[in-house]
Amino acid sequence: MKYLDGKNIRLRAPEPEDLDVLYQWENNTDIWLVSNTIVPFSKHILKKYIETAHLDIYETRQLRFMIQTIGEDPKTIGTIDLFDFDPYHCRAGIGILIGDEDSRKKGFAQDALKTVISYAFSVLKLHQLYCHINPANESSIQLFKHCGFEISGEKKDWMWTNNGWINEFVFQLINPI
Secondary structure (H helix, E strand, O other): OOOOEOOOEEEEOOOHHHHHHHHHHHOOHHHHHHHOOOOOOOHHHHHHHHHHOOOOHHHHOOEEEEEEEOOOOOOEEEEEEEEEEEOOOOEEEEEEEEOOHHHOOOOHHHHHHHHHHHHHHHOOOOOEEEEEEOOOOHHHHHHHHHOOOEEEEEEEEEEEEOOEEEEEEEEEEEOOO
16 A cells, blocks of 8 residues: 555545636635634635645645546545644644535545554654544544544634534544654
8 A cells, every 4th residue: 555545535636637626616605614614715826826835744744645546537525734844743634625515424534544544653763643623523523533632622612603602522542663
């Protein structure tokens, strides 16, 4: 197994051909709460991002992988990001999006998450990964728990929504090695 290949997915760098799908996903207001976004992205900004995606994680402190299915007709179905990379404390945040709705609940997110965990711990030599999840997001909670993450805290009244304040769980996964 290559470290960027899972069972049914391949993680790859963003390409210019990904511009339209990234534009669609980044501007989907239904996921802004999850991605902590409150403004739309222009194609110009996303194009510039793709042009700099080759830069080293030690320089940019972030890394985005495109999630692509493996098979006869590969399809780009989502993204998985490492962010807030801290090489001194050997940790990073992690976030995942399966933007292609037809590809959700088919095991691709778990496959991608396990693949990035392996990469983060074996290649980047990280000590831990963490993420923040809305307590109402049961799918993400189950995904991260299934991959070994544990709730380490809860931030009260952390996110403002149209329905009022909501809490946010903090999940951590410590490298067992």
